[in-house]
Amino acid sequence: MGEFELIRHYFFPIAEAGHTSAVVLGPGDDCAIQQIEPGRDLVFSVDALVEGVHFPPHYDPEKLGWRCLAVAASDLAAMGADPVCFTLALTLPDADPDWLHGFARGLASAAKHFGLALAGGDTTRGPLTLSLQVHGTVPRGQAIRRSGARAGDYICVSGTLGGAGAALDYLGSDNPGADEQALLVRYHYPEARLDLGVALRGYASAAVDISDGLVADLGHILAASGVAASIDATRLPVSAALKRLAGEDAVNHAMNAGDDYELCITISPQAWESLPEDIRGRLTIIGEVKSGEGLAITHNGQSQALAAGGYDHFRT
Amino acid sequence: MGEFELIRHYFFPIAEAGHTSAVVLGPGDDCAIQQIEPGRDLVFSVDALVEGVHFPPHYDPEKLGWRCLAVAASDLAAMGADPVCFTLALTLPDADPDWLHGFARGLASAAKHFGLALAGGDTTRGPLTLSLQVHGTVPRGQAIRRSGARAGDYICVSGTLGGAGAALDYLGSDNPGADEQALLVRYHYPEARLDLGVALRGYASAAVDISDGLVADLGHILAASGVAASIDATRLPVSAALKRLAGEDAVNHAMNAGDDYELCITISPQAWESLPEDIRGRLTIIGEVKSGEGLAITHNGQSQALAAGGYDHFRT
Structure with a gap:
C-alpha cells in the first residue's frame, strides 16, 4: 500500500469520526482550514514523542495511539482551552498494517474521547517518532497562563x-x-x-x-x-x-x-x-x-x- | 546546557525577531495563543523532515534551517494564505552548540524572509527529525483548494x-x-x-x-x-x-x-x-x-x- 492509500485507509476515518464544523477543510489538500468563532483565540501546542525516550521500544501501538493524543491534549487542559482538532506527523520505519491498525484504533478512541478531530498530517519513513499539534480555543484573554x-x-x-x-x-x-x-x-x-x-x-x-x-x-x-x-x-x-x-x-x-x-x-x-x-x-x-x-x-x-x-x- | 536553556538561547530570539501581534503568547507556556482577525480563517499544514529521507545525512545545519521552513511555508503559498507563524518539533541526537547555532541562523533568516514568527515548539533527544507546522490566514472562503x-x-x-x-x-x-x-x-x-x-x-x-x-x-x-x-x-x-x-x-x-x-x-x-x-x-x-x-x-x-x-x- 502506498503512502497516500495508507493515509487514506487508516487516518481519514479518524478525521471523519471526529468531525467538527470548525474544521472547514480536513486532510487531503496542501493545508487544512479551521474557522475560529469571533471573540475567541486559537490555543495550540506541539509535542514530539520518540520511541525509547517517551515510550518504550516496541510499545503497544493501540496504547501509543491513545497516549500520544492524551499527552498533547493535556497542554490544552492546562490553558483552560476547549479542544477542537489536531495534526499528526508520523515517522515510522515501515508500513506494517497490524501496527497501523492498532495505532489508528487507539488514536481514534482518544480523538473521540477528547473531542479532537484529525485535521491534517504527514507520514514519512524513518525512526518511530510522532509529533502532534493540538488546537483549542478560549474566549479572548481567558487562557490560564x-x-x-x-x-x-x-x-x-x-x-x-x-x-x-x-x-x-x-x-x-x-x-x-x-x-x-x-x-x-x-x-x-x-x-x-x-x-x-x-x-x-x-x-x-x-x-x-x-x-x-x-x-x-x-x-x-x-x-x-x-x-x-x-x-x-x-x-x-x-x-x-x-x-x-x-x-x-x-x-x-x-x-x-x-x-x-x-x-x-x-x-x-x-x-x-x-x-x-x-x-x-x-x-x-x-x-x-x-x-x-x-x-x-x-x-x-x-x-x-x-x-x-x-x-x-x-x-x- | 539543559533543554530549557537550549531552547531559550537558540530559539527564543527567533520568536522575538519574527514577532507578530497576531501571536499573543509565544513559546514558554503550555500552549501558544494566536488571534485570528474576524472574517478570516486559519490555514495550517504540518511537514515532517527526516535525515536521510528529506535531506542528506550530515546536511549543513544552516541550509537545513532555511529549507525546513521554506518547504513548510510552500504549502501556505499553495493555498493563497498570508503567513503568520510556525511551530517546530525538533528531535536531535545531541545538543551540539555549533549545529544548533547554524540551524538557528538559517531558521531565523527564513522566518524573517517568509514573515513567519516562531510561536512554539518542542525539542527532544532522538534521531534527527523535524516537524514544522505553519499557520496562515485567508479571508473566509478564499483559500485556493x-x-x-x-x-x-x-x-x-x-x-x-x-x-x-x-x-x-x-x-x-x-x-x-x-x-x-x-x-x-x-x-x-x-x-x-x-x-x-x-x-x-x-x-x-x-x-x-x-x-x-x-x-x-x-x-x-x-x-x-x-x-x-x-x-x-x-x-x-x-x-x-x-x-x-x-x-x-x-x-x-x-x-x-x-x-x-x-x-x-x-x-x-x-x-x-x-x-x-x-x-x-x-x-x-x-x-x-x-x-x-x-x-x-x-x-x-x-x-x-x-x-x-x-x-x-x-x-x-
Whole structure:
C-alpha cells in the first residue's frame, strides 16, 4: 500500500469520526482550514514523542495511539482551552498494517474521547517518532497562563499523583496484580483534564499540566510568575494502590514522577470559595504561593528547600 | 546546557525577531495563543523532515534551517494564505552548540524572509527529525483548494522547474561550476511563493506546490477536481543553467523532479486575462484542463499518456 492509500485507509476515518464544523477543510489538500468563532483565540501546542525516550521500544501501538493524543491534549487542559482538532506527523520505519491498525484504533478512541478531530498530517519513513499539534480555543484573554500566580494563592492538584511514574517498574511484568494494573492503566491511558481546565477558566490564576513531575512543573509556574511556594507533602493525593505498593515511598513518586497529566493550579482563596462544589471536589490543596523564590517542602514536620528543575532531556 | 536553556538561547530570539501581534503568547507556556482577525480563517499544514529521507545525512545545519521552513511555508503559498507563524518539533541526537547555532541562523533568516514568527515548539533527544507546522490566514472562503480545476482552465507554473532536483547530482561536488552552483542554490534555499499565492487568490481555480514533481503534484489537482489534463512539455520553463547541464534531459527533470517548490495552478482563460500583468509575467501556461481523467503529455509532436502518481515513501 502506498503512502497516500495508507493515509487514506487508516487516518481519514479518524478525521471523519471526529468531525467538527470548525474544521472547514480536513486532510487531503496542501493545508487544512479551521474557522475560529469571533471573540475567541486559537490555543495550540506541539509535542514530539520518540520511541525509547517517551515510550518504550516496541510499545503497544493501540496504547501509543491513545497516549500520544492524551499527552498533547493535556497542554490544552492546562490553558483552560476547549479542544477542537489536531495534526499528526508520523515517522515510522515501515508500513506494517497490524501496527497501523492498532495505532489508528487507539488514536481514534482518544480523538473521540477528547473531542479532537484529525485535521491534517504527514507520514514519512524513518525512526518511530510522532509529533502532534493540538488546537483549542478560549474566549479572548481567558487562557490560564503560567505567569499569573500571586503570593497567598492556594496551590492545588487534580486527581492523584505518582501512579503513572511508579508504573514504569511494572511495564515488563507478565502477570501484574490488581494494584499494579491500576497504576499501569494510569501510564498507558492518561486522561487529559480538559473539562476541568475549562471549568477553572476565570478562577485559576495559573496552571500547568504535570508531565515531568510536580516539583518540576510547579517550578515552571513559580519561575513564570516570579514567586515562591511551600507545599505540604503529607497532603499530596496518592491512590490507595500506590500507597499499598510503595508505602513510605509513595510521597516521593507523587512529588517527582512524571506522566500523570494531572493539573497543578494556583487560585486565590476568594476564587477557591466561589468555585462550584463539584470542581473543588476534584482538587486537593497542597500548599501556598509565597513571595520570593524557591520551593519549600514540609514532610512529617520537617522542612526542606528544593531546587525546581524538571527532567531535562539534554542535561549533561 | 539543559533543554530549557537550549531552547531559550537558540530559539527564543527567533520568536522575538519574527514577532507578530497576531501571536499573543509565544513559546514558554503550555500552549501558544494566536488571534485570528474576524472574517478570516486559519490555514495550517504540518511537514515532517527526516535525515536521510528529506535531506542528506550530515546536511549543513544552516541550509537545513532555511529549507525546513521554506518547504513548510510552500504549502501556505499553495493555498493563497498570508503567513503568520510556525511551530517546530525538533528531535536531535545531541545538543551540539555549533549545529544548533547554524540551524538557528538559517531558521531565523527564513522566518524573517517568509514573515513567519516562531510561536512554539518542542525539542527532544532522538534521531534527527523535524516537524514544522505553519499557520496562515485567508479571508473566509478564499483559500485556493486542489479541487477547483475545471475543463478549459489553463495550467500554469511559476518560475522554472527541474533545477532543484537536478542539483541532487552535484550535492557532493567539491568544486561546482557556476551552472551547478545555480542549481544547488535552488536545492539548498528554496523559495516559498507566498506573495504569488496571495496574488492568485480570487483568480486561480486550483493550486498545488511542486514538492514531488510536476507530474505527481498536478496529479493531485486532477484527482481532487475529477478532471484530466494535457501539457505541452516543450513549454515547460527551464533555467538556462539546467539546459546547459542536462541538454535534452532538462525536460525530464522539469517534468518529474521534486524540490522546486514552485506553484502549479489552474485558472480560467477569463481570470487569466484579468490577472495583473506582473503576476502573469511570473507564470508560464504549460497546458489545459480537460474533462475525463488522465494526463496527456505532448513532446516534440509526440503525445504520451502518463499515470499520475508521485514519489511515494511507502510504495513497495
